Amino acid sequence: MNISQRYQLSLALLTDMYQLTMAQGYWKKGMAEQEAVFHLYFRNNPFKGGYTVCAGLADAIDLLLHFRFTEEDLAYLRSLKGSQNQQLFEEGFLDHLRQLSFSCDVDAVPEGTVIFPNEPLLRIKGPILQCQLLETPLLTILNFQTLIATKAARVVDAAQGDNVLEFGMRRAQGPDGALSAARAAFIGGVGATSNMLAGQLFNIPVKGTHAHSWVMSFDQEQEAFSAYADVFPHDSVFLVDTYNTLEGIRKAIEVAQKMRENGQELKGIRLDSGDLAYLSIEGRKLLDEAGFPQVSILASNDLDEHLIQSLKLQGARIDTWGIGTKLVTAYDQPALGGVYKLAAFRQADGEWEYKLKLSEQLIKVSTPGILQVRRFYKGDVMVGDMIYSEPLQINASSTMVHPNDPTQRKSFARDCVQEDLLVPVFRNGEAVYTSPDLRAIQQRTREQVGRLHETYRRFLNPHIYKVGLEEQLHEMKMNLIIALRKTEQAKES
Amino acid sequence: MNISQRYQLSLALLTDMYQLTMAQGYWKKGMAEQEAVFHLYFRNNPFKGGYTVCAGLADAIDLLLHFRFTEEDLAYLRSLKGSQNQQLFEEGFLDHLRQLSFSCDVDAVPEGTVIFPNEPLLRIKGPILQCQLLETPLLTILNFQTLIATKAARVVDAAQGDNVLEFGMRRAQGPDGALSAARAAFIGGVGATSNMLAGQLFNIPVKGTHAHSWVMSFDQEQEAFSAYADVFPHDSVFLVDTYNTLEGIRKAIEVAQKMRENGQELKGIRLDSGDLAYLSIEGRKLLDEAGFPQVSILASNDLDEHLIQSLKLQGARIDTWGIGTKLVTAYDQPALGGVYKLAAFRQADGEWEYKLKLSEQLIKVSTPGILQVRRFYKGDVMVGDMIYSEPLQINASSTMVHPNDPTQRKSFARDCVQEDLLVPVFRNGEAVYTSPDLRAIQQRTREQVGRLHETYRRFLNPHIYKVGLEEQLHEMKMNLIIALRKTEQAKES
Numbered sequence: 001m002n003i004s005q006r007y008q009l010s011l012a013l014l015t016d017m018y019q020l021t022m023a024q025g026y027w028k029k030g031m032a033e034q035e036a037v038f039h040l041y042f043r044n045n046p047f048k049g050g051y052t053v054c055a056g057l058a059d060a061i062d063l064l065l066h067f068r069f070t071e072e073d074l075a076y077l078r079s080l081k082g083s084q085n086q087q088l089f090e091e092g093f094l095d096h097l098r099q100l101s102f103s104c105d106v107d108a109v110p111e112g113t114v115i116f117p118n119e120p121l122l123r124i125k126g127p128i129l130q131c132q133l134l135e136t137p138l139l140t141i142l143n144f145q146t147l148i149a150t151k152a153a154r155v156v157d158a159a160q161g162d163n164v165l166e167f168g169m170r171r172a173q174g175p176d177g178a179l180s181a182a183r184a185a186f187i188g189g190v191g192a193t194s195n196m197l198a199g200q201l202f203n204i205p206v207k208g209t210h211a212h213s214w215v216m217s218f219d220q221e222q223e224a225f226s227a228y229a230d231v232f233p234h235d236s237v238f239l240v241d242t243y244n245t246l247e248g249i250r251k252a253i254e255v256a257q258k259m260r261e262n263g264q265e266l267k268g269i270r271l272d273s274g275d276l277a278y279l280s281i282e283g284r285k286l287l288d289e290a291g292f293p294q295v296s297i298l299a300s301n302d303l304d305e306h307l308i309q310s311l312k313l314q315g316a317r318i319d320t321w322g323i324g325t326k327l328v329t330a331y332d333q334p335a336l337g338g339v340y341k342l343a344a345f346r347q348a349d350g351e352w353e354y355k356l357k358l359s360e361q362l363i364k365v366s367t368p369g370i371l372q373v374r375r376f377y378k379g380d381v382m383v384g385d386m387i388y389s390e391p392l393q394i395n396a397s398s399t400m401v402h403p404n405d406p407t408q409r410k411s412f413a414r415d416c417v418q419e420d421l422l423v424p425v426f427r428n429g430e431a432v433y434t435s436p437d438l439r440a441i442q443q444r445t446r447e448q449v450g451r452l453h454e455t456y457r458r459f460l461n462p463h464i465y466k467v468g469l470e471e472q473l474h475e476m477k478m479n480l481i482i483a484l485r486k487t488e489q490a491k492e493s
Numbered sequence: 494m495n496i497s498q499r500y501q502l503s504l505a506l507l508t509d510m511y512q513l514t515m516a517q518g519y520w521k522k523g524m525a526e527q528e529a530v531f532h533l534y535f536r537n538n539p540f541k542g543g544y545t546v547c548a549g550l551a552d553a554i555d556l557l558l559h560f561r562f563t564e565e566d567l568a569y570l571r572s573l574k575g576s577q578n579q580q581l582f583e584e585g586f587l588d589h590l591r592q593l594s595f596s597c598d599v600d601a602v603p604e605g606t607v608i609f610p611n612e613p614l615l616r617i618k619g620p621i622l623q624c625q626l627l628e629t630p631l632l633t634i635l636n637f638q639t640l641i642a643t644k645a646a647r648v649v650d651a652a653q654g655d656n657v658l659e660f661g662m663r664r665a666q667g668p669d670g671a672l673s674a675a676r677a678a679f680i681g682g683v684g685a686t687s688n689m690l691a692g693q694l695f696n697i698p699v700k701g702t703h704a705h706s707w708v709m710s711f712d713q714e715q716e717a718f719s720a721y722a723d724v725f726p727h728d729s730v731f732l733v734d735t736y737n738t739l740e741g742i743r744k745a746i747e748v749a750q751k752m753r754e755n756g757q758e759l760k761g762i763r764l765d766s767g768d769l770a771y772l773s774i775e776g777r778k779l780l781d782e783a784g785f786p787q788v789s790i791l792a793s794n795d796l797d798e799h800l801i802q803s804l805k806l807q808g809a810r811i812d813t814w815g816i817g818t819k820l821v822t823a824y825d826q827p828a829l830g831g832v833y834k835l836a837a838f839r840q841a842d843g844e845w846e847y848k849l850k851l852s853e854q855l856i857k858v859s860t861p862g863i864l865q866v867r868r869f870y871k872g873d874v875m876v877g878d879m880i881y882s883e884p885l886q887i888n889a890s891s892t893m894v895h896p897n898d899p900t901q902r903k904s905f906a907r908d909c910v911q912e913d914l915l916v917p918v919f920r921n922g923e924a925v926y927t928s929p930d931l932r933a934i935q936q937r938t939r940e941q942v943g944r945l946h947e948t949y950r951r952f953l954n955p956h957i958y959k960v961g962l963e964e965q966l967h968e969m970k971m972n973l974i975i976a977l978r979k980t981e982q983a984k985e986s
Binding site: 201 | 496498499500501502504506507508509510511512513514515517518519521522524527529531552566569573575576577579581621625628629630632633634636637638660662663664665666667668669670671672673674687688689690692693694699700701702703704705706707709710720721723724725727728735736737760766767818821822823824827828829830831834835838848849850851852853977980
């Protein structure tokens with residue numbers, strides 16, 4: 001179930017106010033229908049990592065499919081007053097919005113694809129008024145889900161094949177924060193969520209057993225375990241740290257022995273506090289010595305990829321990792337920082353004018369053009385991405401320019417497999433893409449991360465994946481920057 | 494418009510799976526109707542700050558008012574399988590859920606109230622099955638909104654009366670993350686949001702003018718400003734940093750001069766990059782020299798309370814602060830960490846049994862009882878809070894115990910004004926509280942923060958506000974801990 005189905009509302013107003021004031025400006029100046037191209041991209045991999053995993057496209061598509069202004073939306077806009085108490089949005093503009101029907105072309109990188117800084121995740125081409133209004137919701141959806149899918153992929157990578165569960169709902173940004181996080185975490189590779197509504201809406205596995213309150217509602221810990229085993233004879237994981245963890249494990253073992261007498265097997269124990277390395281190693285010994293080598297150990301408590309890696313280095317005997325706060329809030333970097341920049345604007349004569357946003361730092365200047373990303377593979381392994389502008393073409397001998405050092409150029413061997421990352425999603429406002437189901441997207445993430453050399457996957461100072469601008473595009477960008485800076489300097493002097 | 498109205502869904506499944514497995518356990522063991530008391534609280538003020546501002550109660554109330562399982566919810570639960578492929582939730586339990594109707598007593602701290610660690614924001618008393626199911630959604634709603642209201646209050650405090658606008662939608666956790674953040678930020682004191690849907694749903698002011706793309710869609714920056722002024726002659730704020738900021742300000746002034754010739758006045762300029770101290774000071778000079786002292790300067794660019802404070806120290810001439818990412822994600826601490834703990838459980842004989850969750854650290858042990866918070870004021874100023882258990886009573890000469898040093902005791906002067914923070918919200922499942930409108934809540938935040946001595950409001954090492962346990966409650970807690978630890982030690986030896 002996508003965003004438009006979850007909400008009882010028109011989502012046309014799910015945007016920043018300045019998009020609407022600019023929209024009125026474009027309309028008033030007769031520019032509303034002029035074609036523009038915007039790219040959505042980010043400038044740095046999150047978490048100081050070596051890669052990013054795209055997510056959120058299905059929700060973005062859904063939003064675009066349902067993009068229309070209702071009378072209620074228009075009434076709200078009509079009610080807004082300017083500083084002279086005048087109606088801020090004119091009736092003619094409101095009529096324009098009433099008749100608006102989405103008519104853009106959209107190309108985007110499929111969910112579960114590995115992507116890198118400065119590469120567009122999404123490109124939208126169409127009337128500038130529409131592109132502008134859609135900036136905020138597209139960023140809201142893609143920024144967050146991409147961030148969380150990436151975090152999840154890192155956590156799953158650290159877990160080296162162990163199960164990873166997403167438990168973070170109580171720390172998310174309200175209901176939809178929790179739902180979007182559960183969806184994106186699944187894309188990133190977690191096996192299940194604790195969020196029942198996410199399970200229902202997205203058809204993903206749900207997991208969970210009991211909390212401290214269950215134990216506390218009985219007089220004795222052992223009584224609580226026995227009662228739980230009565231209710232879930234085949235699906236019990238006991239939380240053993242309510243009072244004293246090792247003592248709790250001994251009681252769990254006693255109950256597991258009684259279960260076995262009745263032909264049942266305890267599935268696992270859960271540690272939620274204390275020194276997880278020590279407790280899991282000692283717990284494993286106790287369980288194994290008592291004849292329960294199959295009882296798994298689930299651990300949670302503010303875990304992330306770094307703690308998992310550290311616990312594994314310490315020989316912790318943990319089979320399943322429950323990840324909450326650090327995953328759903330992307331705690332160490334809670335925003336991706338994706339941006340959405342105008343890159344081309346079609347003039348009255350039909351010609352494209354290429355646009356860029358200057359910045360004092362060259363690396364932050366946006367790239368003009370109608371961009372596409374060509375990825376090169378050597379065998380199965382990704383070896384580099386070349387950003388090019390479709391009108392400038394690309395060919396097998398194209399060369400790309402290093403983003404920070406234009407004296408460095410690179411081309412790829414002719415036997416490299418090549419692939420364009422952005423695929424058509426809308427043409428003239430009609431959807432031409434069907435999102436795969438979430439399991440297929442999760443599978444794509446696994447394959448994509450698997451095609452990265454491991455040096456890009458390490459957490460500390462990862463190797464920087466090669467992304468460059470195709471040479472002609474680089475030239476065009478440099479010429480535009482120089483021309484703009486010249487104009488500025490001329491005026492300053 | 495509250496959460497239940499925003500969503501097209503039943504929100505009964507908006508909970509962690511273990512709440513439902515425990516619920517089946519309580520039902521199966523005949524404990525479902527046994528009365529329990531849970532408290533929702535946090536252990537540390539966020540952002541290393543000296544106080545916290547409650548928010549989210551209206552949404553929590555709305556959720557409780559609409560708490561019921563639909564046939565669709567039950568069908569989903571019926572579809573879940575255990576490890577033996579058996580139906581995980583029994584039909585009898587599903588019938589119980591079908592007939593469930595919320596019947597708890599809830600007491601809570603009104604939104605906009607200043608609160609401190611270990612004080613319950615919300616207390617729920619009722620059938621343990623219901624209390625348990627509601628843990629996750631109550632935490633999701635109150636954790637996040639309280640976090641953001643607190644962040645906003647800090648930012649507004651740093652701005653010392655300047656306007657503060659919330660601009661963060663594109664970096665929030667999906668649509669509802671953005672909406673909840675806008676609501677909570679308003680409670681914390683921001684003057685307006687850029688989020689139009691939040692404006693419509695919550696009836697709060699919206700603000701916004703234009704982006705870089707507006708400037709870039711014209712050949713000349715000045716042309717872009719003129720065009721915008723044509724469309725919004727009385728409500729124009731020009732974004733001046735698309736190419737070169739000081740040059741942009743000069744162009745804004747030229748346009749402002751033409752506007753003045755037409756009887757219009759430019760409202761402001763906006764800086765979104767570069768050195769905001771330098772640019773605002775130089776910009777102010779340029780504007781003043783040109784005869785535009787009334788044109789305001791709005792600044793944005795990853796600002797938070799610390800940067801605002803630093804910019805003010807540097808003499809930056811900024812009148813309005815646009816705060817995005819750092820506010821809506823609570824970037825430096827993106828989760829509050831609120832918990833929900835069982836504190837009392839009524840036995841078959843009608844007597845309350847008090848409960849606590851042990852921890853190796855004394856400060857993390859939960860507090861048993863049926864808790865209320867008594868706040869003492871000396872004149873207008875808050876001087877201390879005493880947590881007490883209602884069955885143990887409190888009186889004018891009650892003494893409280895220091896949370897970390899039980900040898901320190903404190904009582905309050907008899908002329909202190911006293912107030913209990915938790916107010917009745919539901920009785921037997923019926924709402925007995927009407928949430929004030931958001932403006933009144935914002936006003937309450939302002940008053941409450943104003944009643945804190947300024948040493949609690951500083952950002953670096955704030956003074957720690959005095960919160961203690963009423964003496965009898967402290968004794969009860971200590972006795973319970975000692976008894977529980979004794980039981981553990983007896984078993985270990």
